[in-house]
Amino acid sequence: MHFGAVMLLLAMIAGCHEVPITGRKAFVAMPEGQMAYFAEKSFAEIKRKGPISTDKKVTQRITEIGQRITKVSGSELDWEFIVLDEPGTANAFCLPGGKVAIYTGILPVAKTDAGLAAIIGHEVGHVIARHGAERTTQRLSANIGLLIVSLFIDAGGMSRIIMETVGMGVNVGMLLPFSRLHETEADVIGLHYMARAGYDPREAVGVWDRMARKSSGRGPAFLSTHPNSAERAKDLAAKLTDVIPMYEKSEKRPARNLDVN
Numbered sequence: 001m002h003f004g005a006v007m008l009l010l011a012m013i014a015g016c017h018e019v020p021i022t023g024r025k026a027f028v029a030m031p032e033g034q035m036a037y038f039a040e041k042s043f044a045e046i047k048r049k050g051p052i053s054t055d056k057k058v059t060q061r062i063t064e065i066g067q068r069i070t071k072v073s074g075s076e077l078d079w080e081f082i083v084l085d086e087p088g089t090a091n092a093f094c095l096p097g098g099k100v101a102i103y104t105g106i107l108p109v110a111k112t113d114a115g116l117a118a119i120i121g122h123e124v125g126h127v128i129a130r131h132g133a134e135r136t137t138q139r140l141s142a143n144i145g146l147l148i149v150s151l152f153i154d155a156g157g158m159s160r161i162i163m164e165t166v167g168m169g170v171n172v173g174m175l176l177p178f179s180r181l182h183e184t185e186a187d188v189i190g191l192h193y194m195a196r197a198g199y200d201p202r203e204a205v206g207v208w209d210r211m212a213r214k215s216s217g218r219g220p221a222f223l224s225t226h227p228n229s230a231e232r233a234k235d236l237a238a239k240l241t242d243v244i245p246m247y248e249k250s251e252k253r254p255a256r257n258l259d260v261n
Contacts, residue, residue, distance in 0.1 A: 019129045020073075021189045028130055029137040036077075036097025039132070043080070043099040053083035053104055058258075062102055062120070065113060065199075068253070069121050070098070072196040073128055081120075090214055094123040096132040109210045113256045114194065114203035121190025121197075121204075129189060131182040180227050187232055188239060195243040198250040202240060208233035 017026045053059060059082075066081040077098030089103040100123045102116075110116045126132070187204075195201040212229035227235075 017130055017134070019185060019189075021125075021192050022129075022185055024185065026130065026134045027137060028133045030133040032096070032130065032133065035130075035133050035136070039095035039097045039099055043095055043101075046084075046101065047082060051085045053085040055083070055085075055104075058104070058107070059083045061113065061258075062116060065117050065197075066100060066120050066124070068197040068199075069117060069124050069190075069193050072193055073124055075124075075128055077127070079124075090211070092119050092123050094126050094132075096127060096130070098127055100124065100127075107258055109207060109214060111206070111210070111258055112203055113253060113258070114199040114201075115207045116258070117194040117197060117199035117253075118190060118201075118204035118207045121193040121199075122186045123190075124193060125186035125189030126182065129182070129185055131186065135179065135182070183227055184232070184235065187236060191236055191239060191243050192246065195247040196250055198247070198253040200252075200255065201236075201243045201247055205233050205237045205240070208236060 017028045018024070019026055062083055063081045066079060070077070070079045075098070079098040079100070081100045081102065084101050084103050086103045087105050089105040090109050092100070092102045092106055094100045100120065102119065106119060107116075110119055191201050191204055194204065208229050212233060215229055
């Protein structure tokens, strides 16, 4: 099948999703319900394997912040927040359908409720923007394209080398940049949500400053799925003028520190 015909077929089954806040048009071929179905099964397995934090105070604070963030997002998904007890992992992640996990290792980077709101807002932003479905669509398109390329080259050692080269080009030239775009977009969406929910958006800049100090010595940015943390802090600082008015009009939350080192 010709590549253009394949893309036309994908266009017929896909929808053009507009990302909230940024207004970017996203090409999504995966139904939201299907993505949420598989995500729920994956999340259940994650919870089964754990380790789930037994610190009820931290879990409650994360859940409360998450609920405030999701409320201002206008989403009616079945949101769920869990805390994974891994002090050495400074990370968080989300799955389609509203499943969010926070590792205890990121709490010292967050430092405050507002810092947590920046991290949670970022993950909620990924879900609202449907980045998981968009990335799945991109990989599906890339795999179909590579399959078609393989039909036009001779079999043998040379074909393997060509396919590997093309595959690397697709990954570095399309998939990784889109992954970095998603991270930057989630930063912006999360900044808006935390401000609306009453958390000082200036704390988001501090989070990424601390993350930059923690993650120094990374490899080349063009080979990374995430933008440079220092650059993220700088970009968010430049966007504060857009969200400070939202924060000033919001029902401000108390500036509380987390009991972590």
